[in-house]
Amino acid sequence: MAKVKLKLDQRKNCMRPDGTFPLVLSLSHNSKTRTISLKQYLQPKQWDQSNLTPIDIPYHKAIGIRLRAKLSKAESLIEELKFELSQMSISVLKTKIEAELLSNESTTVSQKTSFVTRKTNTASLTDYSMRKVQRFRDSSKHGSADAIETAIRSLERFTNTHNIKFAEIDLTFLKDFCAFCYARGNKPNTVGAYLRQVKALYNEAIEEGLINEEVYPFRKFKMPKSPKTKNRALRITDIDKLRSLDLKPHSAIWNARNYFLFMFNNMGLNFIDLVQLKKSQLIQTEYDSDGNLISGRIRYSRSKTQKAFSIKMTDESISILNSYEIDTKNEDDFLFPMRYENSEQGRKRYRQQRKRVNRKMRELAKLAHIDEELTTYYARHSWATIAKRKMIPVSLISEGLGHSNLKTTQIYLDSFDDDALDDANASIVES
Incomplete structure (x- = not known):
């Protein structure tokens, strides 16, 4: 019988330069093992194996829920395939689990997008941001243009779509986006930089009358707290x-x-x-x-x-x-x-x-x-x-x-x- 576990892979060859290790689904089947990376990296002290949850990191609860959901999805698939497992190699099983996890993420985004399209405000954040980028390019402010493009690309990776609506982004969206970024290994400074660009776009769109203040998602949202940057100065x-x-x-x-x-x-x-x-x-x-x-x-x-x-x-x-x-x-x-x-x-x-x-x-x-x-x-x-x-x-x-x-x-x-x-x-x- 195939088994799957959620764990921090602390093998020496898996340690990254910053001292973190990858969280993986460890799959065992027919006396063989394989790992499935979950794109989340932690130090040993940041992982509670008994409760299968990160500790002492931003949005640890949300990240823990996502990780355990992936474990549950893998376990459910193994149960569905129990009559086929005897004839299935571990490589094939791993591929099926990876495909199921990816399919689940896409479905979640699709359902969320479907719900959002029913909202009254259909103004596109993506289109608005690209117009802003072009204005910066025309003014030779390429650094500002690059910052917006980078932030929008991060949102597109999260939503798996290239047309994000202003109304789609609410408080829950912002919290989930932060968890997504941290799971990818982004630091609070980076996530905060993304969100400041999005917040600025919202403020300008409201000032221009493109969207209503009612859809503004940042009122109750706490921006990621960044550690104090080391003073880069010489004596x-x-x-x-x-x-x-x-x-x-x-x-x-x-x-x-x-x-x-x-x-x-x-x-x-x-x-x-x-x-x-x-x-x-x-x-x-x-x-x-x-x-x-x-x-x-x-x-x-x-x-x-x-x-x-x-x-x-x-x-x-x-x-x-x-x-x-x-x-x-x-x-x-x-x-x-x-x-x-x-x-x-x-x-x-x-x-x-x-x-x-x-x-x-x-x-x-x-x-x-x-x-x-x-x-x-x-x-x-x-x-x-x-x-x-x-x-x-x-x-x-x-x-x-x-x-x-x-x-x-x-x-x-x-x-x-x-x-x-x-x-x-x-x-x-x-x-």
Whole structure:
């Protein structure tokens, strides 16, 4: 007689890098065993085998119900097939159980969708989101567009449909969606990011009169609580270690250090903005008789917010630019040996480029004996954190920069002239 159990597969070869193991249906038949993955991963301390339920994880009750339902479905199928089992291999039985579990999930979604279509509001969240994405694309706000697309794709995986209605999403839907995401191994930060995009779409659709407030599902829903993100910042002593490294000029790792220091020197410039800088964005420049840049400002608009900046170049910024022979470049040339193209293919190349630079930055950290997984974003956090430690007034640089509220920081920066910002910037980077 075939048997099936729900358990945490703690074999050594099943352990993932984060120390978790897969939850599986363990199938035994004719003295052979097979496992069926349930796409849920837990640490041993997070699984209660006696009650067949997760513990100490978000939505553990809902996840437990789903897991036990799958076990029950497998047991029921084995009972239905009891007269055929003697002639059936374990591989065939496993395939039938997997098909039954998949069929059950699709049926549940189909029944739910059928119920939803009877509701009065038939506006499509999917269609509305795609229009929003296109507006962002047209405005070159590709990061915002990508965030919406990623959130909608996660909803489509959950519902198994490509046309999600606003009215379909209620409190129960949101809770089930969270359980679905956690079962796939998503972290609270990720699930929260998905739901914030959906919530924003609802708010805008209500403001535009597309849907009624009655269908708003977030009033009683508690967004996933995210653990406090580790402050990705270096101390000035660590930055000095990077400066002192003896690196081969124009090597990939030498470039990576220059990128980091240039971003740090320019108020935590984002990497996406760094790669787009051109010589034409250098203003009020002065050169010596040998063609070396000796002073000037950088003018650019931040890609994420379109906020305009004009930053006085520090000595270190000038030195970095001179190392790339800035005097020989044309006005339309990029400042650094990276090219950015505002197209789908160009954005793909940018993401690949950022990955390569981040790998080199991690190598830099090891060479400098800095115990951090260094990335491009550390430059921004480091600038903000050092500003805080130096008691730079909150009116110039708020704690929110790079932490929880970048928008507030930009609002504060808007109210001050360039001279005040230049003095604050010089105080930070010329320590």
